[in-house]
Amino acid sequence: MTxxxxxxxxxxxxxxxxxVxxxxxxxxxxxxxxxxxxxxxGEDHEAAVRRELHEELGVVDAELGPQIAxxxxxxxxxxxTVLQAEQYYLVRLVIDAVDLARATQPDTIRALRWWTVTELRTTTETVYPSGLAEFIASLLTDGTPQTPVTLTG
Incomplete structure (x- = not known):
């Protein structure tokens, strides 16, 4: 059954x-x-990203870039069991914009961390989506893709 x-x-x-x-x-x-x-x-993907950034991180008025993946x-x-169909949007944030005191629904979030590409490449912890380090490295080197990249895992 699907x-x-x-x-x-x-x-x-x-x-x-x-x-990241x-x-x-x-x-x-x-x-x-x-x-x-x-x-x-009734919500579109861009509105959902803005809402989630506010609910999880207390970020207000996030300026979204394009869908990149x-x-x-x-x-x-x-x-x-669900088939989750995700769209990823590029967002540039100032660290001070993250204010957990304003977060309205932190759900089961236990911590947050800013990771370098090198740290992502060498961690033994589970990170989703898999291949995130290489995707971000490509994004930083080659710029925003013309069409969204398909990520796996």
């Missing part, structure tokens, strides 16, 4: 030193992932 599709929007949030912001979750053995989540009814992955949400 699982239901869950539309989601995520941010590849970079600071002025080209570090990842959030740590305890579920499923613990992992790091980009900010974001599922779309609310997409990914489809089966995983568990609650007790149900």
């Amino acid at each position: 699982p239901p599709v869950r539309q989601a929007a995520r941010a590849i949030a970079l600071d002025d030193q080209d570090r 912001l990842l959030l740590h979750y305890d579920e499923h053995g613990g992992f790091w992932a980009t900010p974001g989540g599922s779309l609310a009814e 997409e990914r489809s992955q089966q995983h568990e949400v609650g007790e149900q």
Whole structure:
């Protein structure tokens, strides 16, 4: 049986030193992932990214760049397996814009961290999506892709 599709929007949030912001979750053995989540009814992907940045990080009025990637992955949400169809948007953030005191729904986020490409390449921790380090390295070297790149894992 094909699982239901869950539309989601995520941010590849970079600071002025080209570090990427990842959030740590305890579920499923613990992992790091980009900010974001599922779309609310009637919401588009860009609005969802802005909402998620506010809910998870207290960021207000985030200025989004273009959609730079997409990914489809089966995983568990609650007790149900879904096919999550994600769109990733480039966001440049000033570190001071992240204010957890303004976060309205930090969910199961246990920590946040700004990662360099080198740190991502050498970590033994689980990071989603896999290949994120190489994607960001390419983004920084080659610029924004003309069409969204398909990410795996």
